[in-house]
Amino acid sequence: MKIDFANLQYQHELYKDEIEQALLSVARKCNFIMGEEIVQLEESLQNFTGSKHAISCSSGTDALLLAMMALDIKPGDEIITTPFTFIATAETIAFLGAIPVFVDIDEITYNIDPAKIEEKITPKTKAIIPVSLYGQPCDMDEIMLVAAKHGLKVIIDGAQSFGSTYKGKSDSNLGDISCTSFFPAKPLGCYGDGGAVFTNDDELASKIKSLRVHGQTKRYYHKYIGMGGRLDTIQAAVLNVKLKYYEKDLVLRQEVALKYDESLKNKNTISLILPVVKNDRTSAYAQYSIRVKDREILQEKLLNVGIPTAVHYPLPLHLQECFAYLGYKAGDFPISETVANEIMSLPMNPYLSDEEIDYIAENL
């Protein structure tokens, strides 16, 4: 058997007629920049998430930049986040000259541990960026409480969690600003780079809209230093089709995760730690990541029988070369470091069959 990790090809086949028609329509209209498909997408995203404003943009990375720029994050400001995430979370902080301040993760969810945030707050702290890793929202009540106590803003990095919920509310409708990514392999992916910023704040929304078009308020009049951060109309056209079926995809992802849970629970030949999603939230299951010992050997053996795996992420950000100047060292965030050594993502997509999951479980 040969398993496909994300199976984007199958998904394209599934929605091919509609997606290709939508792409062709943009090509024929030549409305490549800010076409009506963008307006339609933003309305649909607002409806889907319940967030008052959904602002599409060029990527999840740019969504984070736009969010921080809207909050006037300046050089020297400190932003608290997790070291166990994709580089973009902290890279964008540093790109703006601000300082990523890391806080270790919770051992169960692998998300930032809210109990460890307060001790890292200084007069320079401006915001907290919790990351909904693998699709699971963070402990938002606790995070919002600390933020309110210290007058901090909260920007959710929900690049992996579009469609997840926390206490019944969309992860894109929490915090002061929430960001997501439509990178092709994300739960809701487009056909290139894409992202969105969500907020319920009218002023922030209009600033973010301006920032994504070079800070202009009217053509060629620029109020802010902004960026070229628009989503292509072509990507919106793809997303408009895929968003219609997304609720169904999410259910399928959750069913795949459940099936993995059941199949792997009974395997005691090697010690596995399975993912845990807390009762008051749902995961978009961007990844189904387990913890194993001797990961590299296992990965190779699995690949030999047609099962691709991935590591999200092998080196926590405080130990990355690009952040050496921050002065962290090994041992500073022991949970992140242990999990980074053991974590391994199994194939995850809505179309994994029971037979495929059984095959993966057997081989594990």
Ligand SMILES: Cc1ncc(COP(=O)(O)O)c(C=O)c1O
């Ligand atoms: C946690 C996290 N943050 C940010 C990003 C950046 O998103 P994009 O690739 O769309 O720029 C990603 C995507 O890989 C991510 O996983």
